[in-house]
Amino acid sequence: MKRLAFIGECMIELRDDSAASGPGAMRRTFGGDSLNSAVYATRCLKGADAAVDYVTILGDDPFSLEMLAAWRAEGVGTGLITQQPGALPGLYAIRTDSAGERSFHYWRSQAPARQLFSDAGAVALQAALADFDLVYVSGITLAILSAAGRSNLFETLAQIRLRGGTIAFDSNYRPRLWPDESVARREITRGAAAATLILSSFDDEHLLFGDASPEASAERLHALGVAEVVIKNGAGDCLVSLDGDMGNKQRLVTPPEVSRPVDTTAAGDSFNAAYIAARIQGAEAGQAARQGADLASEVIQHQGAIIAPSSDQ
Numbered sequence: 001m002k003r004l005a006f007i008g009e010c011m012i013e014l015r016d017d018s019a020a021s022g023p024g025a026m027r028r029t030f031g032g033d034s035l036n037s038a039v040y041a042t043r044c045l046k047g048a049d050a051a052v053d054y055v056t057i058l059g060d061d062p063f064s065l066e067m068l069a070a071w072r073a074e075g076v077g078t079g080l081i082t083q084q085p086g087a088l089p090g091l092y093a094i095r096t097d098s099a100g101e102r103s104f105h106y107w108r109s110q111a112p113a114r115q116l117f118s119d120a121g122a123v124a125l126q127a128a129l130a131d132f133d134l135v136y137v138s139g140i141t142l143a144i145l146s147a148a149g150r151s152n153l154f155e156t157l158a159q160i161r162l163r164g165g166t167i168a169f170d171s172n173y174r175p176r177l178w179p180d181e182s183v184a185r186r187e188i189t190r191g192a193a194a195a196t197l198i199l200s201s202f203d204d205e206h207l208l209f210g211d212a213s214p215e216a217s218a219e220r221l222h223a224l225g226v227a228e229v230v231i232k233n234g235a236g237d238c239l240v241s242l243d244g245d246m247g248n249k250q251r252l253v254t255p256p257e258v259s260r261p262v263d264t265t266a267a268g269d270s271f272n273a274a275y276i277a278a279r280i281q282g283a284e285a286g287q288a289a290r291q292g293a294d295l296a297s298e299v300i301q302h303q304g305a306i307i308a309p310s311s312d313q
Helices: 033-044 062-074 122-129 139-144 147-162 181-194 202-209 214-222 267-280 285-299
Strands: 002-007 011-016 026-031 050-055 057-059 082-084 091-096 102-107 134-138 166-170 197-201 228-232 238-244 247-253
Touching: 002 033, 002 267, 026 033, 026 062, 033 050, 033 062, 033 134, 033 139, 033 267, 033 285, 057 062, 122 147, 134 139, 134 147, 134 267, 139 147, 139 181, 147 166, 147 181, 166 181, 166 267, 181 202, 197 202, 197 214, 197 267, 202 214, 202 228, 214 228, 214 238, 214 247, 228 267, 228 285, 238 285, 247 285, 267 285
Parallel strands: 002 050, 002 134, 011 091, 057 082, 134 166, 166 197, 197 228
Antiparallel strands: 011 026, 091 102, 228 238, 238 247
8 A cells, every 4th residue: 555644734724705604704614735735635546555644733622623533534644643732723814816816814833733843753753754655745844844843854755765755845935934035945945855756836936946937947856856847837837847767858738727716725735636646546747747737627616725525536
């Protein structure tokens, strides 16, 4: 059985629901980039010889218990999740404009997930992850960790990679989570260099590194030693770039057209999940990207980060 671990933070999500339910109405769910990918990967791998675990730290409050119950109902493994008495998960409020683009407001500075890889359970967690076939982290994962936590995480990723495991990374650059651009650039570059598979977006790579095109992003990432690079580009073509013994092989994958997106939250997260699930099951990279684009196009036609499962999932 293939074992996959997604590492990061899940938060309480409050979404403005005033249009449907009246002024001031909010709808409460939950989400977070790595958790979104874990849930969608679990759905995509249903029936396959694979298991997905989520790795985070929660509190012992009712919201944390609700999260755990929901993830278990989805089939996501929770054996690597610890709980801190008295702690509370982070929270964010989300608004979407007429084009489905979202804006976020966060309350997360005291969330227990920030102690991942630096708390008393760090050594045990590192040992547990050593046997996983694929580990997924993002730039948001890196941003919330302490310097010691990041160092321990990178040590763990290096061991998994040395053993032949896959390290998947999405830069997911969020400026407000970093002290400044130079720190973000350095740590996200470390994250990319630790990876064997990059699943990033051109918007993030352009914003942080100034890349002129998805091709330029892929070239820079290949130079770090990453053989498989996927650069998402919103509604534009997705670049799939493989740097093997026969030289660089690139292709463009055009996503399905969505005339009126409802909410673009988790578009990239769901793409990443479907891509990883397809590759785990033996699909070639271009086919995996098409499956990723198909799922993302479905997700952005619904409100919220995690949509209700379809009948075939």
